[in-house]
Amino acid sequence: MQKYDHIPRATIQRLATYMQVLETMKKDNIKITSSEPLATACDVNASQVRKDLAYFGEFGVRGVGYYVDYLLDAIKDCLHANREWRTALIGVGNLGRALLNHQEFNRRGIRIVGAFDCDPFKIGEVAYGLEIFCSKRLQEKVPELGIELGIITTPPERAQRAADQLIEAGVKGILNFSSARIVTPNHVYIEYVDFFHQIYSLTFNISTKN
Amino acid sequence: MQKYDHIPRATIQRLATYMQVLETMKKDNIKITSSEPLATACDVNASQVRKDLAYFGEFGVRGVGYYVDYLLDAIKDCLHANREWRTALIGVGNLGRALLNHQEFNRRGIRIVGAFDCDPFKIGEVAYGLEIFCSKRLQEKVPELGIELGIITTPPERAQRAADQLIEAGVKGILNFSSARIVTPNHVYIEYVDFFHQIYSLTFNISTKN
Numbered sequence: 001m002q003k004y005d006h007i008p009r010a011t012i013q014r015l016a017t018y019m020q021v022l023e024t025m026k027k028d029n030i031k032i033t034s035s036e037p038l039a040t041a042c043d044v045n046a047s048q049v050r051k052d053l054a055y056f057g058e059f060g061v062r063g064v065g066y067y068v069d070y071l072l073d074a075i076k077d078c079l080h081a082n083r084e085w086r087t088a089l090i091g092v093g094n095l096g097r098a099l100l101n102h103q104e105f106n107r108r109g110i111r112i113v114g115a116f117d118c119d120p121f122k123i124g125e126v127a128y129g130l131e132i133f134c135s136k137r138l139q140e141k142v143p144e145l146g147i148e149l150g151i152i153t154t155p156p157e158r159a160q161r162a163a164d165q166l167i168e169a170g171v172k173g174i175l176n177f178s179s180a181r182i183v184t185p186n187h188v189y190i191e192y193v194d195f196f197h198q199i200y201s202l203t204f205n206i207s208t209k210n
Numbered sequence: 211m212q213k214y215d216h217i218p219r220a221t222i223q224r225l226a227t228y229m230q231v232l233e234t235m236k237k238d239n240i241k242i243t244s245s246e247p248l249a250t251a252c253d254v255n256a257s258q259v260r261k262d263l264a265y266f267g268e269f270g271v272r273g274v275g276y277y278v279d280y281l282l283d284a285i286k287d288c289l290h291a292n293r294e295w296r297t298a299l300i301g302v303g304n305l306g307r308a309l310l311n312h313q314e315f316n317r318r319g320i321r322i323v324g325a326f327d328c329d330p331f332k333i334g335e336v337a338y339g340l341e342i343f344c345s346k347r348l349q350e351k352v353p354e355l356g357i358e359l360g361i362i363t364t365p366p367e368r369a370q371r372a373a374d375q376l377i378e379a380g381v382k383g384i385l386n387f388s389s390a391r392i393v394t395p396n397h398v399y400i401e402y403v404d405f406f407h408q409i410y411s412l413t414f415n416i417s418t419k420n
Contacts, residue, residue: 012414016407020389041391079410080417098308104389110409149412173412175405179314181231181251189415191408195385197226198401199320200289202359202383204222205399207290 007078011052014042015075018049022072034065081109088114088147088171090162091154092122092132095177099153100128113145114138118158135165142169149173156180163190217288221262224252225285228259232282244275291319298324298357298381300372301364302332302342305387309363310338323355324348328368345375352379359383366390373400 007015021041025033035049042049050060053071056078060066076082087105089096089112096115099105105112115130116138117123123134133141141147150166152159152174159178166174173189176182184190217225231251235243245259252259260270263281266288270276286292297315299306299322306325309315315322325340326348327333333344343351351357360376362369362384369388376384383399386392394400 009411012411013407016410021391080413081410085413094308094311098304101304108406148416172416175408175412179230189412191411193405193408195403196318197223198385198403200226200291201219201222201401202385202399203290203295206358206382
């Protein structure tokens with residue numbers, strides 16, 4: 001158990017946004033910041049930011065603010081975003097290919113080192129430098145390639161099977177882009193990327209607040 | 211102002227998940243359900259589900275449960291997910307193309323009717339049935355095509371300009387897939403799709419809880 005084990009989910013998500021804002025500042029050569037720009041980016045108030053940052057000690061310097069570099073490193077440490085995570089992608093369709101070619105993954109240490117599909121026409125093909133393997137070979141490839149995370153980009157009806165194969169092969173966390181809900185054992189973490197949540201926030205707000 | 215104007219953001223996101231679960235039930239010909247499966251899907255307790263559903267009146271039938279069809283229609287009404295939303299996509303790279311070909315948009319009434327890019331080599335090309343227009347033509351095309359939403363899939367450094375063009379042309383809401391934070395006026399809603407939030411939830415949980 002580490003010291004950060006009770007950070008709420010909503011805080012984790014804000015930390016990820018703070019990280020993004022701080023990275024932009026670092027690129028722009030800004031050395032010191034305050035809670036306000038971080039608050040604005042997350043649509044919360046400054047006291048919420050201070051509370052979030054208090055989870056891992058006091059980084060603010062009274063009368064000065066936060067040191068961008070120091071805070072950025074602390075957040076990365078906390079989220080374990082400062083190391084490489086070897087990752088498998090299952091489902092090499094349009095979305096899968098777009099993700100295989102998405103530079104942001106590599107830049108952030110998410111290294112997709114294996115691509116899998118169950119379509120015999122795709123198996124053996126090379127997509128963005130990766131040979132596509134049959135999903136049945138996850139069992140062998142996950143330990144061989146040191147894979148810890150899985151990304152599912154299959155059609156919804158194949159998502160549970162893909163998850164089962166990933167879990168059996170030993171991955172610890174799954175990012176699911178398909179629209180299917182997936183059942184996992186307690187020791188395997190699952191996260192959903194479903195941008196219809198965001199779309200419905202838009203359609204709701206546009207329709208009720210204008 | 212409508213009756214649903216004070217639903218919190220977290221509730222909206224759960225409603226979107228309930229909708230997904232109920233749609234699966236409907237497909238499986240399940241007529242009646244309870245708060246439990248909805249609670250499980252959102253990782254909340256049943257009383258939270260009942261509280262969420264209470265925002266738009268009482269749908270539960272004592273001793274029976276919820277009628278799947280009726281509840282699904284009520285949630286769709288609430289989120290304004292029961293009509294077509296004409297949408298522009300800006301940035302026809304890998305991710306943009308994957309989204310243009312993503313069947314789920316059409317199925318959910320998000321109709322991408324215009325594709326835009328600023329790369330002269332792409333302008334005029336046809337991608338999934340849509341001619342790619344120069345982004346400068348948004349001003350003319352948004353009203354002509356009755357576009358209300360914009361999807362940004364440009365590189366981060368071009369995202370703000372794409373947003374400005376969409377806003378000037380009159381869109382009411384923007385879904386941003388680029389990693390850049392974007393500034394919009396108050397009357398234009400913006401949502402971010404940043405799956406690194408989810409990835410960092412995974413890396414945090416794997417590292418701290420195992």
